[in-house]
Amino acid sequence: MGIFSGLEKFGFIQNENIEIYDTGKSADKQDQKEEQSHLDSNVEEKDLLFDKSHVCPLCDASFTTRTVKTGKAKIISHDSDLRPKYSHIDVLKYDAIVCPECGFAAMSRYFKPVSPTQAKWIREQISSNFQSFSIPKDTYSYDDAIAMHKLALMSTIVKHGKVSERAYCCLKLAWLNRGKWEECQDEDEKKQIKQEELELIEKAFEGFSDAFSKEGFPMCGMxxxxxxxxxxxxxxxxxxxxxxxxxxxxxxxxxxxxxxxxxxxxxxxxxxxxxxxxxxx
Ligand SMILES: [Zn+2]
Structure with missing residues:
Protein backbone atom coordinates (compact mmCIF):
# COMPACT_ATOMS: atom_id res chain seq x y z
CA MET A 1 0.00 0.00 0.00
CA GLY A 2 1.44 3.30 -1.04
CA ILE A 3 0.95 6.59 0.75
CA PHE A 4 -1.25 7.67 -2.10
CA SER A 5 -3.66 4.76 -1.98
CA GLY A 6 -7.22 5.92 -1.68
CA LEU A 7 -6.81 8.58 -4.29
CA GLU A 8 -8.05 6.26 -7.05
CA LYS A 9 -11.56 7.59 -6.59
CA PHE A 10 -10.33 11.02 -7.63
CA GLY A 11 -9.00 9.61 -10.82
CA PHE A 12 -5.35 9.12 -9.81
CA ILE A 13 -3.82 5.91 -10.97
CA GLN A 14 -2.02 4.02 -8.21
CA ASN A 15 1.64 4.61 -8.57
CA GLU A 16 4.04 3.42 -5.91
CA ASN A 17 6.89 5.25 -7.53
CA ILE A 18 5.80 8.75 -6.67
CA GLU A 19 8.52 10.41 -4.70
CA ILE A 20 7.63 13.18 -2.30
CA TYR A 21 11.06 14.71 -2.46
CA ASP A 22 12.16 14.60 -6.00
CA THR A 23 15.81 14.65 -6.81
CA GLY A 24 16.94 17.84 -8.41
CA LYS A 25 14.08 18.24 -10.83
CA SER A 26 12.43 21.44 -9.63
CA ALA A 27 9.82 23.33 -11.57
CA ASP A 28 12.20 26.28 -11.73
CA LYS A 29 14.80 24.18 -13.44
CA GLN A 30 12.25 22.72 -15.82
CA ASP A 31 11.02 26.22 -16.69
CA GLN A 32 14.56 27.38 -17.27
CA LYS A 33 15.13 24.40 -19.52
CA GLU A 34 12.01 25.13 -21.54
CA GLU A 35 12.92 28.79 -21.78
CA GLN A 36 16.37 27.81 -22.94
CA SER A 37 15.06 25.48 -25.61
CA HIS A 38 12.65 28.19 -26.70
CA LEU A 39 15.58 30.60 -27.00
CA ASP A 40 17.56 27.93 -28.81
CA SER A 41 14.87 27.52 -31.42
CA ASN A 42 15.34 31.19 -32.35
CA VAL A 43 19.07 30.80 -32.88
CA GLU A 44 20.10 31.34 -36.48
CA GLU A 45 23.30 30.20 -38.15
CA LYS A 46 24.52 33.79 -38.57
CA ASP A 47 24.21 34.43 -34.83
CA LEU A 48 26.91 31.85 -34.21
CA LEU A 49 29.44 33.49 -36.53
CA PHE A 50 31.88 36.38 -36.34
CA ASP A 51 34.51 37.90 -38.63
CA LYS A 52 37.93 36.59 -37.77
CA SER A 53 41.03 38.41 -39.00
CA HIS A 54 43.86 36.57 -40.70
CA VAL A 55 47.19 37.50 -42.22
CA CYS A 56 48.21 35.29 -45.13
CA PRO A 57 51.47 33.48 -44.26
CA LEU A 58 52.41 33.56 -47.92
CA CYS A 59 51.63 37.07 -49.21
CA ASP A 60 50.93 39.00 -45.97
CA ALA A 61 47.48 40.10 -47.15
CA SER A 62 45.00 40.86 -44.34
CA PHE A 63 41.47 39.56 -44.64
CA THR A 64 38.59 38.18 -42.57
CA THR A 65 36.59 34.98 -42.77
CA ARG A 66 33.31 33.98 -41.17
CA THR A 67 34.22 31.86 -38.17
CA VAL A 68 32.15 29.96 -35.62
CA LYS A 69 32.21 31.52 -32.14
CA THR A 70 34.05 29.27 -29.71
CA GLY A 71 31.78 27.15 -27.54
CA LYS A 72 28.54 28.45 -29.10
CA ALA A 73 27.68 25.54 -31.38
CA LYS A 74 26.33 22.44 -29.64
CA ILE A 75 27.16 18.95 -30.89
CA ILE A 76 24.01 16.85 -31.08
CA SER A 77 25.41 13.63 -32.53
CA HIS A 78 28.18 11.95 -34.50
CA ASP A 79 27.89 9.86 -37.66
CA SER A 80 29.56 6.44 -37.66
CA ASP A 81 32.73 7.95 -39.16
CA LEU A 82 32.88 10.55 -36.38
CA ARG A 83 31.41 13.43 -38.40
CA PRO A 84 30.03 15.82 -35.78
CA LYS A 85 26.55 17.26 -36.23
CA TYR A 86 25.61 20.50 -34.49
CA SER A 87 22.31 22.21 -33.81
CA HIS A 88 21.51 25.28 -35.92
CA ILE A 89 24.75 25.18 -37.90
CA ASP A 90 27.14 22.89 -39.73
CA VAL A 91 30.41 24.03 -38.17
CA LEU A 92 32.35 22.01 -40.74
CA LYS A 93 31.50 24.57 -43.43
CA TYR A 94 33.67 27.20 -41.76
CA ASP A 95 36.97 25.40 -41.40
CA ALA A 96 38.81 26.20 -44.64
CA ILE A 97 40.62 29.53 -44.94
CA VAL A 98 41.35 30.92 -48.41
CA CYS A 99 43.58 33.95 -48.96
CA PRO A 100 41.57 36.10 -51.39
CA GLU A 101 44.76 37.63 -52.82
CA CYS A 102 47.14 34.75 -53.59
CA GLY A 103 44.89 31.68 -53.38
CA PHE A 104 46.84 29.91 -50.64
CA ALA A 105 44.31 27.90 -48.66
CA ALA A 106 44.26 25.44 -45.77
CA MET A 107 42.04 24.04 -43.07
CA SER A 108 42.34 26.31 -40.02
CA ARG A 109 44.75 24.05 -38.10
CA TYR A 110 47.12 24.11 -41.09
CA PHE A 111 46.87 27.79 -42.04
CA LYS A 112 50.46 28.44 -40.97
CA PRO A 113 53.77 29.56 -42.48
CA VAL A 114 55.17 27.21 -45.09
CA SER A 115 58.81 26.54 -46.00
CA PRO A 116 60.50 28.69 -48.70
CA THR A 117 60.35 25.77 -51.15
CA GLN A 118 56.65 25.19 -50.46
CA ALA A 119 56.00 28.93 -50.88
CA LYS A 120 57.75 28.80 -54.26
CA TRP A 121 55.60 25.85 -55.40
CA ILE A 122 52.39 27.57 -54.32
CA ARG A 123 53.35 30.84 -56.03
CA GLU A 124 54.20 29.01 -59.25
CA GLN A 125 51.32 26.58 -59.36
CA ILE A 126 48.50 28.40 -57.60
CA SER A 127 49.06 32.16 -57.21
CA SER A 128 50.19 32.70 -60.80
CA ASN A 129 46.85 31.46 -62.15
CA PHE A 130 44.70 32.63 -59.29
CA GLN A 131 41.76 34.92 -59.98
CA SER A 132 40.83 36.86 -56.86
CA PHE A 133 38.33 35.17 -54.63
CA SER A 134 35.54 36.92 -52.76
CA ILE A 135 34.90 35.37 -49.39
CA PRO A 136 31.15 35.22 -48.64
CA LYS A 137 30.23 37.92 -46.11
CA ASP A 138 27.26 36.11 -44.61
CA THR A 139 26.70 32.41 -43.93
CA TYR A 140 28.46 29.96 -46.25
CA SER A 141 26.44 27.67 -48.49
CA TYR A 142 27.62 24.07 -48.91
CA ASP A 143 28.86 25.01 -52.38
CA ASP A 144 30.93 27.88 -50.91
CA ALA A 145 32.36 25.57 -48.27
CA ILE A 146 33.11 22.78 -50.74
CA ALA A 147 34.88 25.22 -53.09
CA MET A 148 36.99 26.57 -50.22
CA HIS A 149 37.92 23.08 -49.02
CA LYS A 150 38.84 22.07 -52.56
CA LEU A 151 41.19 25.06 -52.71
CA ALA A 152 42.66 23.91 -49.40
CA LEU A 153 43.16 20.41 -50.80
CA MET A 154 44.83 21.95 -53.86
CA SER A 155 47.31 23.90 -51.70
CA THR A 156 48.03 20.80 -49.64
CA ILE A 157 48.84 18.79 -52.75
CA VAL A 158 50.97 21.55 -54.33
CA LYS A 159 52.97 22.12 -51.14
CA HIS A 160 53.49 18.33 -50.82
CA GLY A 161 51.85 18.40 -47.40
CA LYS A 162 51.64 15.32 -45.22
CA VAL A 163 49.48 12.45 -46.46
CA SER A 164 47.33 12.74 -43.34
CA GLU A 165 46.60 16.40 -44.06
CA ARG A 166 45.39 15.50 -47.55
CA ALA A 167 43.34 12.59 -46.22
CA TYR A 168 41.77 14.81 -43.57
CA CYS A 169 40.82 17.37 -46.21
CA CYS A 170 39.19 14.62 -48.29
CA LEU A 171 37.30 13.43 -45.22
CA LYS A 172 36.06 16.97 -44.49
CA LEU A 173 34.98 17.30 -48.12
CA ALA A 174 33.12 13.99 -47.89
CA TRP A 175 31.33 15.26 -44.77
CA LEU A 176 30.42 18.52 -46.52
CA ASN A 177 28.95 16.53 -49.38
CA ARG A 178 26.91 14.56 -46.86
CA GLY A 179 25.62 17.82 -45.38
CA LYS A 180 24.70 19.05 -48.84
CA TRP A 181 23.01 15.73 -49.59
CA GLU A 182 20.92 15.98 -46.42
CA GLU A 183 19.42 19.30 -47.45
CA CYS A 184 19.13 18.58 -51.18
CA GLN A 185 15.61 17.88 -52.53
CA ASP A 186 16.45 16.85 -56.08
CA GLU A 187 16.81 13.08 -56.48
CA ASP A 188 19.19 13.23 -59.46
CA GLU A 189 21.40 15.77 -57.78
CA LYS A 190 21.38 13.69 -54.60
CA LYS A 191 22.75 10.69 -56.49
CA GLN A 192 25.56 12.82 -57.88
CA ILE A 193 26.42 14.22 -54.43
CA LYS A 194 26.46 10.70 -52.92
CA GLN A 195 28.80 9.56 -55.67
CA GLU A 196 31.20 12.42 -54.95
CA GLU A 197 31.02 11.69 -51.24
CA LEU A 198 31.94 8.07 -51.83
CA GLU A 199 34.92 9.03 -54.00
CA LEU A 200 36.15 11.30 -51.24
CA ILE A 201 35.63 8.57 -48.62
CA GLU A 202 37.77 6.32 -50.81
CA LYS A 203 40.54 8.96 -50.96
CA ALA A 204 40.35 9.54 -47.20
CA PHE A 205 40.56 5.79 -46.59
CA GLU A 206 43.62 5.44 -48.84
CA GLY A 207 45.34 8.41 -47.22
CA PHE A 208 44.69 7.50 -43.60
CA SER A 209 45.64 3.84 -44.04
CA ASP A 210 48.86 4.93 -45.74
CA ALA A 211 49.65 7.65 -43.19
CA PHE A 212 48.99 5.20 -40.36
CA SER A 213 52.29 3.35 -40.85
CA LYS A 214 54.32 6.41 -41.87
CA GLU A 215 53.33 9.22 -39.54
CA GLY A 216 53.17 9.68 -35.80
CA PHE A 217 50.24 10.42 -33.53
CA PRO A 218 48.27 12.47 -32.78
CA MET A 219 47.29 12.68 -36.46
CA CYS A 220 45.11 15.66 -37.44
CA GLY A 221 44.28 15.99 -33.75
CA MET A 222 43.21 12.32 -33.43
ZN1 LIG B 1 47.96 35.22 -49.66
Missing part, protein backbone atom coordinates in the same frame (compact mmCIF):
# COMPACT_ATOMS: atom_id res chain seq x y z
CA UNK A 223 44.93 9.66 -31.35
CA UNK A 224 45.95 6.28 -32.76
CA UNK A 225 42.82 4.40 -31.69
CA UNK A 226 40.51 7.07 -33.06
CA UNK A 227 42.24 6.92 -36.45
CA UNK A 228 42.10 3.10 -36.33
CA UNK A 229 38.37 3.20 -35.68
CA UNK A 230 37.92 5.81 -38.41
CA UNK A 231 39.76 3.70 -41.01
CA UNK A 232 37.60 0.70 -40.04
CA UNK A 233 34.41 2.65 -40.65
CA UNK A 234 35.64 4.19 -43.91
CA UNK A 235 36.46 0.68 -45.15
CA UNK A 236 32.94 -0.44 -44.16
CA UNK A 237 31.40 2.40 -46.16
CA UNK A 238 33.44 1.25 -49.16
CA UNK A 239 32.20 -2.32 -48.59
CA UNK A 240 35.77 -3.51 -47.99
CA UNK A 241 34.40 -5.71 -45.24
CA UNK A 242 37.47 -7.85 -44.49
CA UNK A 243 39.66 -4.77 -44.18
CA UNK A 244 37.00 -3.09 -42.06
CA UNK A 245 36.95 -6.09 -39.71
CA UNK A 246 40.75 -6.17 -39.40
CA UNK A 247 40.84 -2.52 -38.37
CA UNK A 248 37.96 -2.86 -35.93
CA UNK A 249 39.65 -5.88 -34.29
CA UNK A 250 42.74 -3.71 -33.76
CA UNK A 251 40.63 -1.48 -31.53
CA UNK A 252 38.78 -4.34 -29.81
CA UNK A 253 42.00 -6.19 -28.93
CA UNK A 254 44.03 -3.11 -27.98
CA UNK A 255 45.49 -3.07 -24.48
CA UNK A 256 45.30 0.72 -24.39
CA UNK A 257 41.74 1.23 -25.58
CA UNK A 258 39.11 2.33 -23.09
CA UNK A 259 35.76 0.53 -22.91
CA UNK A 260 33.94 3.34 -24.69
CA UNK A 261 35.87 3.04 -27.93
CA UNK A 262 35.98 -0.76 -27.63
CA UNK A 263 32.19 -0.78 -27.41
CA UNK A 264 31.95 1.41 -30.47
CA UNK A 265 34.30 -0.94 -32.33
CA UNK A 266 32.23 -3.97 -31.25
CA UNK A 267 29.08 -2.29 -32.55
CA UNK A 268 30.87 -1.48 -35.78
CA UNK A 269 31.98 -5.12 -36.10
CA UNK A 270 28.35 -6.26 -35.72
CA UNK A 271 27.26 -3.74 -38.31
CA UNK A 272 29.93 -4.99 -40.74
CA UNK A 273 28.72 -8.59 -40.29
CA UNK A 274 25.15 -7.45 -40.84
CA UNK A 275 26.00 -5.54 -44.03
CA UNK A 276 28.14 -8.41 -45.26
CA UNK A 277 25.21 -10.78 -44.77
CA UNK A 278 22.84 -8.47 -46.64
CA UNK A 279 25.28 -8.27 -49.54
CA UNK A 280 25.40 -12.05 -49.74
CA UNK A 281 21.65 -12.40 -49.90
Missing amino acids: DELTVTFLVADLARQLKKFDTALQWSYKVISSMNANERIKDKARMLKDQIFEEQKQMGE
Whole structure:
Protein backbone atom coordinates (compact mmCIF):
# COMPACT_ATOMS: atom_id res chain seq x y z
CA MET A 1 0.00 0.00 0.00
CA GLY A 2 1.44 3.30 -1.04
CA ILE A 3 0.95 6.59 0.75
CA PHE A 4 -1.25 7.67 -2.10
CA SER A 5 -3.66 4.76 -1.98
CA GLY A 6 -7.22 5.92 -1.68
CA LEU A 7 -6.81 8.58 -4.29
CA GLU A 8 -8.05 6.26 -7.05
CA LYS A 9 -11.56 7.59 -6.59
CA PHE A 10 -10.33 11.02 -7.63
CA GLY A 11 -9.00 9.61 -10.82
CA PHE A 12 -5.35 9.12 -9.81
CA ILE A 13 -3.82 5.91 -10.97
CA GLN A 14 -2.02 4.02 -8.21
CA ASN A 15 1.64 4.61 -8.57
CA GLU A 16 4.04 3.42 -5.91
CA ASN A 17 6.89 5.25 -7.53
CA ILE A 18 5.80 8.75 -6.67
CA GLU A 19 8.52 10.41 -4.70
CA ILE A 20 7.63 13.18 -2.30
CA TYR A 21 11.06 14.71 -2.46
CA ASP A 22 12.16 14.60 -6.00
CA THR A 23 15.81 14.65 -6.81
CA GLY A 24 16.94 17.84 -8.41
CA LYS A 25 14.08 18.24 -10.83
CA SER A 26 12.43 21.44 -9.63
CA ALA A 27 9.82 23.33 -11.57
CA ASP A 28 12.20 26.28 -11.73
CA LYS A 29 14.80 24.18 -13.44
CA GLN A 30 12.25 22.72 -15.82
CA ASP A 31 11.02 26.22 -16.69
CA GLN A 32 14.56 27.38 -17.27
CA LYS A 33 15.13 24.40 -19.52
CA GLU A 34 12.01 25.13 -21.54
CA GLU A 35 12.92 28.79 -21.78
CA GLN A 36 16.37 27.81 -22.94
CA SER A 37 15.06 25.48 -25.61
CA HIS A 38 12.65 28.19 -26.70
CA LEU A 39 15.58 30.60 -27.00
CA ASP A 40 17.56 27.93 -28.81
CA SER A 41 14.87 27.52 -31.42
CA ASN A 42 15.34 31.19 -32.35
CA VAL A 43 19.07 30.80 -32.88
CA GLU A 44 20.10 31.34 -36.48
CA GLU A 45 23.30 30.20 -38.15
CA LYS A 46 24.52 33.79 -38.57
CA ASP A 47 24.21 34.43 -34.83
CA LEU A 48 26.91 31.85 -34.21
CA LEU A 49 29.44 33.49 -36.53
CA PHE A 50 31.88 36.38 -36.34
CA ASP A 51 34.51 37.90 -38.63
CA LYS A 52 37.93 36.59 -37.77
CA SER A 53 41.03 38.41 -39.00
CA HIS A 54 43.86 36.57 -40.70
CA VAL A 55 47.19 37.50 -42.22
CA CYS A 56 48.21 35.29 -45.13
CA PRO A 57 51.47 33.48 -44.26
CA LEU A 58 52.41 33.56 -47.92
CA CYS A 59 51.63 37.07 -49.21
CA ASP A 60 50.93 39.00 -45.97
CA ALA A 61 47.48 40.10 -47.15
CA SER A 62 45.00 40.86 -44.34
CA PHE A 63 41.47 39.56 -44.64
CA THR A 64 38.59 38.18 -42.57
CA THR A 65 36.59 34.98 -42.77
CA ARG A 66 33.31 33.98 -41.17
CA THR A 67 34.22 31.86 -38.17
CA VAL A 68 32.15 29.96 -35.62
CA LYS A 69 32.21 31.52 -32.14
CA THR A 70 34.05 29.27 -29.71
CA GLY A 71 31.78 27.15 -27.54
CA LYS A 72 28.54 28.45 -29.10
CA ALA A 73 27.68 25.54 -31.38
CA LYS A 74 26.33 22.44 -29.64
CA ILE A 75 27.16 18.95 -30.89
CA ILE A 76 24.01 16.85 -31.08
CA SER A 77 25.41 13.63 -32.53
CA HIS A 78 28.18 11.95 -34.50
CA ASP A 79 27.89 9.86 -37.66
CA SER A 80 29.56 6.44 -37.66
CA ASP A 81 32.73 7.95 -39.16
CA LEU A 82 32.88 10.55 -36.38
CA ARG A 83 31.41 13.43 -38.40
CA PRO A 84 30.03 15.82 -35.78
CA LYS A 85 26.55 17.26 -36.23
CA TYR A 86 25.61 20.50 -34.49
CA SER A 87 22.31 22.21 -33.81
CA HIS A 88 21.51 25.28 -35.92
CA ILE A 89 24.75 25.18 -37.90
CA ASP A 90 27.14 22.89 -39.73
CA VAL A 91 30.41 24.03 -38.17
CA LEU A 92 32.35 22.01 -40.74
CA LYS A 93 31.50 24.57 -43.43
CA TYR A 94 33.67 27.20 -41.76
CA ASP A 95 36.97 25.40 -41.40
CA ALA A 96 38.81 26.20 -44.64
CA ILE A 97 40.62 29.53 -44.94
CA VAL A 98 41.35 30.92 -48.41
CA CYS A 99 43.58 33.95 -48.96
CA PRO A 100 41.57 36.10 -51.39
CA GLU A 101 44.76 37.63 -52.82
CA CYS A 102 47.14 34.75 -53.59
CA GLY A 103 44.89 31.68 -53.38
CA PHE A 104 46.84 29.91 -50.64
CA ALA A 105 44.31 27.90 -48.66
CA ALA A 106 44.26 25.44 -45.77
CA MET A 107 42.04 24.04 -43.07
CA SER A 108 42.34 26.31 -40.02
CA ARG A 109 44.75 24.05 -38.10
CA TYR A 110 47.12 24.11 -41.09
CA PHE A 111 46.87 27.79 -42.04
CA LYS A 112 50.46 28.44 -40.97
CA PRO A 113 53.77 29.56 -42.48
CA VAL A 114 55.17 27.21 -45.09
CA SER A 115 58.81 26.54 -46.00
CA PRO A 116 60.50 28.69 -48.70
CA THR A 117 60.35 25.77 -51.15
CA GLN A 118 56.65 25.19 -50.46
CA ALA A 119 56.00 28.93 -50.88
CA LYS A 120 57.75 28.80 -54.26
CA TRP A 121 55.60 25.85 -55.40
CA ILE A 122 52.39 27.57 -54.32
CA ARG A 123 53.35 30.84 -56.03
CA GLU A 124 54.20 29.01 -59.25
CA GLN A 125 51.32 26.58 -59.36
CA ILE A 126 48.50 28.40 -57.60
CA SER A 127 49.06 32.16 -57.21
CA SER A 128 50.19 32.70 -60.80
CA ASN A 129 46.85 31.46 -62.15
CA PHE A 130 44.70 32.63 -59.29
CA GLN A 131 41.76 34.92 -59.98
CA SER A 132 40.83 36.86 -56.86
CA PHE A 133 38.33 35.17 -54.63
CA SER A 134 35.54 36.92 -52.76
CA ILE A 135 34.90 35.37 -49.39
CA PRO A 136 31.15 35.22 -48.64
CA LYS A 137 30.23 37.92 -46.11
CA ASP A 138 27.26 36.11 -44.61
CA THR A 139 26.70 32.41 -43.93
CA TYR A 140 28.46 29.96 -46.25
CA SER A 141 26.44 27.67 -48.49
CA TYR A 142 27.62 24.07 -48.91
CA ASP A 143 28.86 25.01 -52.38
CA ASP A 144 30.93 27.88 -50.91
CA ALA A 145 32.36 25.57 -48.27
CA ILE A 146 33.11 22.78 -50.74
CA ALA A 147 34.88 25.22 -53.09
CA MET A 148 36.99 26.57 -50.22
CA HIS A 149 37.92 23.08 -49.02
CA LYS A 150 38.84 22.07 -52.56
CA LEU A 151 41.19 25.06 -52.71
CA ALA A 152 42.66 23.91 -49.40
CA LEU A 153 43.16 20.41 -50.80
CA MET A 154 44.83 21.95 -53.86
CA SER A 155 47.31 23.90 -51.70
CA THR A 156 48.03 20.80 -49.64
CA ILE A 157 48.84 18.79 -52.75
CA VAL A 158 50.97 21.55 -54.33
CA LYS A 159 52.97 22.12 -51.14
CA HIS A 160 53.49 18.33 -50.82
CA GLY A 161 51.85 18.40 -47.40
CA LYS A 162 51.64 15.32 -45.22
CA VAL A 163 49.48 12.45 -46.46
CA SER A 164 47.33 12.74 -43.34
CA GLU A 165 46.60 16.40 -44.06
CA ARG A 166 45.39 15.50 -47.55
CA ALA A 167 43.34 12.59 -46.22
CA TYR A 168 41.77 14.81 -43.57
CA CYS A 169 40.82 17.37 -46.21
CA CYS A 170 39.19 14.62 -48.29
CA LEU A 171 37.30 13.43 -45.22
CA LYS A 172 36.06 16.97 -44.49
CA LEU A 173 34.98 17.30 -48.12
CA ALA A 174 33.12 13.99 -47.89
CA TRP A 175 31.33 15.26 -44.77
CA LEU A 176 30.42 18.52 -46.52
CA ASN A 177 28.95 16.53 -49.38
CA ARG A 178 26.91 14.56 -46.86
CA GLY A 179 25.62 17.82 -45.38
CA LYS A 180 24.70 19.05 -48.84
CA TRP A 181 23.01 15.73 -49.59
CA GLU A 182 20.92 15.98 -46.42
CA GLU A 183 19.42 19.30 -47.45
CA CYS A 184 19.13 18.58 -51.18
CA GLN A 185 15.61 17.88 -52.53
CA ASP A 186 16.45 16.85 -56.08
CA GLU A 187 16.81 13.08 -56.48
CA ASP A 188 19.19 13.23 -59.46
CA GLU A 189 21.40 15.77 -57.78
CA LYS A 190 21.38 13.69 -54.60
CA LYS A 191 22.75 10.69 -56.49
CA GLN A 192 25.56 12.82 -57.88
CA ILE A 193 26.42 14.22 -54.43
CA LYS A 194 26.46 10.70 -52.92
CA GLN A 195 28.80 9.56 -55.67
CA GLU A 196 31.20 12.42 -54.95
CA GLU A 197 31.02 11.69 -51.24
CA LEU A 198 31.94 8.07 -51.83
CA GLU A 199 34.92 9.03 -54.00
CA LEU A 200 36.15 11.30 -51.24
CA ILE A 201 35.63 8.57 -48.62
CA GLU A 202 37.77 6.32 -50.81
CA LYS A 203 40.54 8.96 -50.96
CA ALA A 204 40.35 9.54 -47.20
CA PHE A 205 40.56 5.79 -46.59
CA GLU A 206 43.62 5.44 -48.84
CA GLY A 207 45.34 8.41 -47.22
CA PHE A 208 44.69 7.50 -43.60
CA SER A 209 45.64 3.84 -44.04
CA ASP A 210 48.86 4.93 -45.74
CA ALA A 211 49.65 7.65 -43.19
CA PHE A 212 48.99 5.20 -40.36
CA SER A 213 52.29 3.35 -40.85
CA LYS A 214 54.32 6.41 -41.87
CA GLU A 215 53.33 9.22 -39.54
CA GLY A 216 53.17 9.68 -35.80
CA PHE A 217 50.24 10.42 -33.53
CA PRO A 218 48.27 12.47 -32.78
CA MET A 219 47.29 12.68 -36.46
CA CYS A 220 45.11 15.66 -37.44
CA GLY A 221 44.28 15.99 -33.75
CA MET A 222 43.21 12.32 -33.43
CA ASP A 223 44.93 9.66 -31.35
CA GLU A 224 45.95 6.28 -32.76
CA LEU A 225 42.82 4.40 -31.69
CA THR A 226 40.51 7.07 -33.06
CA VAL A 227 42.24 6.92 -36.45
CA THR A 228 42.10 3.10 -36.33
CA PHE A 229 38.37 3.20 -35.68
CA LEU A 230 37.92 5.81 -38.41
CA VAL A 231 39.76 3.70 -41.01
CA ALA A 232 37.60 0.70 -40.04
CA ASP A 233 34.41 2.65 -40.65
CA LEU A 234 35.64 4.19 -43.91
CA ALA A 235 36.46 0.68 -45.15
CA ARG A 236 32.94 -0.44 -44.16
CA GLN A 237 31.40 2.40 -46.16
CA LEU A 238 33.44 1.25 -49.16
CA LYS A 239 32.20 -2.32 -48.59
CA LYS A 240 35.77 -3.51 -47.99
CA PHE A 241 34.40 -5.71 -45.24
CA ASP A 242 37.47 -7.85 -44.49
CA THR A 243 39.66 -4.77 -44.18
CA ALA A 244 37.00 -3.09 -42.06
CA LEU A 245 36.95 -6.09 -39.71
CA GLN A 246 40.75 -6.17 -39.40
CA TRP A 247 40.84 -2.52 -38.37
CA SER A 248 37.96 -2.86 -35.93
CA TYR A 249 39.65 -5.88 -34.29
CA LYS A 250 42.74 -3.71 -33.76
CA VAL A 251 40.63 -1.48 -31.53
CA ILE A 252 38.78 -4.34 -29.81
CA SER A 253 42.00 -6.19 -28.93
CA SER A 254 44.03 -3.11 -27.98
CA MET A 255 45.49 -3.07 -24.48
CA ASN A 256 45.30 0.72 -24.39
CA ALA A 257 41.74 1.23 -25.58
CA ASN A 258 39.11 2.33 -23.09
CA GLU A 259 35.76 0.53 -22.91
CA ARG A 260 33.94 3.34 -24.69
CA ILE A 261 35.87 3.04 -27.93
CA LYS A 262 35.98 -0.76 -27.63
CA ASP A 263 32.19 -0.78 -27.41
CA LYS A 264 31.95 1.41 -30.47
CA ALA A 265 34.30 -0.94 -32.33
CA ARG A 266 32.23 -3.97 -31.25
CA MET A 267 29.08 -2.29 -32.55
CA LEU A 268 30.87 -1.48 -35.78
CA LYS A 269 31.98 -5.12 -36.10
CA ASP A 270 28.35 -6.26 -35.72
CA GLN A 271 27.26 -3.74 -38.31
CA ILE A 272 29.93 -4.99 -40.74
CA PHE A 273 28.72 -8.59 -40.29
CA GLU A 274 25.15 -7.45 -40.84
CA GLU A 275 26.00 -5.54 -44.03
CA GLN A 276 28.14 -8.41 -45.26
CA LYS A 277 25.21 -10.78 -44.77
CA GLN A 278 22.84 -8.47 -46.64
CA MET A 279 25.28 -8.27 -49.54
CA GLY A 280 25.40 -12.05 -49.74
CA GLU A 281 21.65 -12.40 -49.90
ZN1 LIG B 1 47.96 35.22 -49.66
